[in-house]
Amino acid sequence: MGSLSRLLLLALTALPFAAQAQAPFVLRAQQGDNLTQVANGSTVTFSSSSPGTPRTIQILVTYSGTGSVTFPSGISTLGSPAFTAQLTSGNGALTPFQTATVEVVYTPTGTDSVSGELDIGYLEVSSSGAQAQRGLLTLGLSGGVPVYSLSYSTSSGGNVTALAPGGTLLFPDTLVNTTTVVPVSVVNLGGSAGKVVSVSLSGGTFAIAGLPALPLTLSPAAALAFQLTYLPRQTGGGTATLTIGLDGGVTQQYQLQGLSIVSQVAYEIVQTTGAIPLPAGQQIQFPETASGSSSQFQIRLTNTSSTDFVLSGATTTGAPFGFTNLPLLPATLAPAASVTLGASFAPLQVGQFSGSIRIGSDTFPVAGTGTGLPGYTLTGPTQVAALDQPAVTLTLSQAYPVNLTGVLTLAVASDYAPDPAVQFSSGGRTVAFTIAANSTAAVFSNGSSTVRLQTGSVASAFTLTPSFATEQGVDVTPASPTTLKFAMPASAPSLLGVQVASQTNTGLTLRLLGVATTRSLTSTTIRFTGATGFNLPNLNFTLDLTGPSSLWFNSAASQSFGGQFTLDIPFVLATSDTGTGATAPVLALQSVSATISNASGDSNATSLTLR
Amino acid sequence: MNVNLAGLILVFAGTASQGLAQWADPSSGIVFDAPTQSIRRIAGFPGAASLSKPLVQNLDWAVIAPSGKRGIAETQSGDFVWLEASGDEFSATRVVAPGAGPFLARWNAASNAVRIYSAACSCFFTVTLHSGQPVLTGQTQILDTASGTVQDFSWKQSITLVATDAGLYRMGISSSQLLKSADSGVTYLLEESGRVWATRGATGEILEVVQRRGEYGELRLVTADPAALSDVASIVTSGNSILAADRKTQRIRQIGLTSGVVEQSWDLDAVPGRMTSIGARPVWIVHERSKAQDPMLILDASNAPRVYFIPGGGEQ
Numbered sequence: 062m063g064s065l066s067r068l069l070l071l072a073l074t075a076l077p078f079a080a081q082a083q084a085p086f087v088l089r090a091q092q093g094d095n096l097t098q099v100a101n102g103s104t105v106t107f108s109s110s111s112p113g114t115p116r117t118i119q120i121l122v123t124y125s126g127t128g129s130v131t132f133p134s135g136i137s138t139l140g141s142p143a144f145t146a147q148l149t150s151g152n153g154a155l156t157p158f159q160t161a162t163v164e165v166v167y168t169p170t171g172t173d174s175v176s177g178e179l180d181i182g183y184l185e186v187s188s189s190g191a192q193a194q195r196g197l198l199t200l201g202l203s204g205g206v207p208v209y210s211l212s213y214s215t216s217s218g219g220n221v222t223a224l225a226p227g228g229t230l231l232f233p234d235t236l237v238n239t240t241t242v243v244p245v246s247v248v249n250l251g252g253s254a255g256k257v258v259s260v261s262l263s264g265g266t267f268a269i270a271g272l273p274a275l276p277l278t279l280s281p282a283a284a285l286a287f288q289l290t291y292l293p294r295q296t297g298g299g300t301a302t303l304t305i306g307l308d309g310g311v312t313q314q315y316q317l318q319g320l321s322i323v324s325q326v327a328y329e330i331v332q333t334t335g336a337i338p339l340p341a342g343q344q345i346q347f348p349e350t351a352s353g354s355s356s357q358f359q360i361r362l363t364n365t366s367s368t369d370f371v372l373s374g375a376t377t378t379g380a381p382f383g384f385t386n387l388p389l390l391p392a393t394l395a396p397a398a399s400v401t402l403g404a405s406f407a408p409l410q411v412g413q414f415s416g417s418i419r420i421g422s423d424t425f426p427v428a429g430t431g432t433g434l435p436g437y438t439l440t441g442p443t444q445v446a447a448l449d450q451p452a453v454t455l456t457l458s459q460a461y462p463v464n465l466t467g468v469l470t471l472a473v474a475s476d477y478a479p480d481p482a483v484q485f486s487s488g489g490r491t492v493a494f495t496i497a498a499n500s501t502a503a504v505f506s507n508g509s510s511t512v513r514l515q516t517g518s519v520a521s522a523f524t525l526t527p528s529f530a531t532e533q534g535v536d537v538t539p540a541s542p543t544t545l546k547f548a549m550p551a552s553a554p555s556l557l558g559v560q561v562a563s564q565t566n567t568g569l570t571l572r573l574l575g576v577a578t579t580r581s582l583t584s585t586t587i588r589f590t591g592a593t594g595f596n597l598p599n600l601n602f603t604l605d606l607t608g609p610s611s612l613w614f615n616s617a618a619s620q621s622f623g624g625q626f627t628l629d630i631p632f633v634l635a636t637s638d639t640g641t642g643a644t645a646p647v648l649a650l651q652s653v654s655a656t657i658s659n660a661s662g663d664s665n666a667t668s669l670t671l672r
Numbered sequence: 673m674n675v676n677l678a679g680l681i682l683v684f685a686g687t688a689s690q691g692l693a694q695w696a697d698p699s700s701g702i703v704f705d706a707p708t709q710s711i712r713r714i715a716g717f718p719g720a721a722s723l724s725k726p727l728v729q730n731l732d733w734a735v736i737a738p739s740g741k742r743g744i745a746e747t748q749s750g751d752f753v754w755l756e757a758s759g760d761e762f763s764a765t766r767v768v769a770p771g772a773g774p775f776l777a778r779w780n781a782a783s784n785a786v787r788i789y790s791a792a793c794s795c796f797f798t799v800t801l802h803s804g805q806p807v808l809t810g811q812t813q814i815l816d817t818a819s820g821t822v823q824d825f826s827w828k829q830s831i832t833l834v835a836t837d838a839g840l841y842r843m844g845i846s847s848s849q850l851l852k853s854a855d856s857g858v859t860y861l862l863e864e865s866g867r868v869w870a871t872r873g874a875t876g877e878i879l880e881v882v883q884r885r886g887e888y889g890e891l892r893l894v895t896a897d898p899a900a901l902s903d904v905a906s907i908v909t910s911g912n913s914i915l916a917a918d919r920k921t922q923r924i925r926q927i928g929l930t931s932g933v934v935e936q937s938w939d940l941d942a943v944p945g946r947m948t949s950i951g952a953r954p955v956w957i958v959h960e961r962s963k964a965q966d967p968m969l970i971l972d973a974s975n976a977p978r979v980y981f982i983p984g985g986g987e988q
Contacts, residue, residue: 447720448717448718448719450719450980450981480720481722482716482720482721482722484722484983484985486941486967486981486983486984487965487966487967487983487984487985488965488967488983488984506965507941507967509941511941515719515721515980515983516720517720518719518720557717557974557975558953558974558975574698574717576720604693609693609695612695613695616695618695618697621715621716621722622698622715622716622720623716623720625698625716625717626698627697627698627699628693628694628695628696629693629694629695629696631693
């Protein structure tokens, strides 16, 4: 800003002082015990506590000149009719330092701010009496009343509710022994400052917190903030009266009302047959649950209060317990709204379990028992023979609630060399099976509820042992699983057949096919029957097989065949008749029968017609 | 015969301890194993048997001769080969086949010739062993009158009976004769010892194709028992009976040839297919496995007929 502008501003602001300097008065405003000097031309502010309540300010006009002064034109007010004025003293001439009193009364008719002007005309006569000069004293008048508005907020969203004097502030339903805090604000919405003198309560379960020192003057638009708290110690309703004392002895009263509850939500266990109330803190007992499976309860929470309920969390303690369908938390439930949680018990072992479920601020003890696999039956042979292929079944005594997988293992013990032919029909000595949930029969990898195994050809003891697991891999095999035991006892060898392996005119080789469960043979007896008309001196042969069979059964080649063998025995027919047209000697044989023996006895006899 | 041979004696050719008595690996026959595309031995006797390691691999198709010592096969590279076994060793001789697969093949009883039908060329041809070498002979084109999809055939020497969905035909070297029309419903043919047996797939009936004055022409009903046989996959003869594999009931039925009634049955753990002889003993495959972990089912009629499984899984 330039120097010329600065000079102009200084001149303008000096004008009122110059005017007052010309009026030989000192003006003071007295309001009660307060006395304030006011300048001619300034504004005097009136503040009434309420419409209809007059407020009086006395303007003391003290003559400071050297002559005398009178007020021949009297006192007048302009503007709002809420202002009235009259000269109450000094009605005659004032000499220096004498004071006249003008009483200005402001009587508001409403809450709106108003303004006016006080004019005091005077006539000053010099001390010599030679000069007389008229003048005018002017004071602006401003009047208003403070307007108090109480508002509060009870929702987490911060919505503010205005409450008229005499109204009721309804607290949110409050859990016993918990505190609900309601912020309160008293705002001066009027055009004049007001004063809050006191704030008090009657009623034991409510309290005031955060109250600043009183009295407190509230300028227009200023606010007094504090909190009201509700701390119920028992269920039921609670009331109190909030009294706000204002200047001028005015009070405003408000009713406080609260409801104390045990819980803001109601719990129910939802079942197909209906819902059962679940009081907070009550133990939830899960049904006996098969290990590897799970039981569930559906717990429904309903917000029974009149305000939003915020479910901030849900947790469990104890490994087998958990939730299955938690909503995204925190979740807000409007009044009467519900949400359903799935509480689960999934034991992985046999035994009793306990823990707790905490939903919001409520805790429920939980307990459950994990049960094991029911009994089962393995059906199959009790004793087998060589080359048997018996069937086996596996059946649970009662259904299991989840899908099971398992493996049936075949173990073999033998005093002789192990027989690799001992296998399930699917190959190997293990076979997988499944047991569908809620069924009892094992279905093997062949898609059937029976599986066959071949017992081989060596005397052995067999043991079938199952193992069980859930689809999730939880081993539910009993500690001492039931097994199926059966045996193939050592026995006399068995001949499956006798064949002619090769044949010429003068000889043939017999092939014996058989099984020796002890993997040993002692002898074989071959009996030929001569054809009719032929006379053969020697038709019966007994051959010692002790050594040869030992060589075979101890050979590497035989290890794959257990007790099975194929034995070729050559025979020669010799004749002295070699004439042309002589009958082939082999045609002299009609049939042959064979048996074979070991330490356990003789085999069946097997015969073959040779011609 | 009433002849005495002078000085005839029978002797054991040696002593067992001297080793002239020979021990050998027990075996039930040779099979083509589709899942492993190989020829394998069934090691051991039925009831304690297992599949051996592959003896010939990389085959798309093979049929083993009844002797178990020969086979006809198509390799994965498309070669058509004649297989000769020496123990567990097989030698292959390439044969130029007139057509490609799929094939139907029937060996003769002597296992020295095999008659083959090629769907690709709609023709029959025979591969015969001559002087130790396989020779292609007897190529016969399906004539127009023998049209239709070939279901099965049987053959002996120069006569081939063909069952198609158009009827039952007798085919010679250069002629074709309709024996029965399409409603004969023949789907399977079996020639054994000069007799030809047939089955009607839709009804399960078993018939004999009877010869009159040396000519086939009449179908004689052997048995019709819908409760027992309704979907016969194949038949074999055993002694004085027929063994029929029924798909619907998953059973093997033994039917008396003269009585025509079911004498005995055996349950199967799988659906039976074409019964194929696998060796010198009366043993047939009744269920060819489709997956390596599945068992194979065989029918052993060497004593009392009985069905056994050969364990699945890998080589034993």
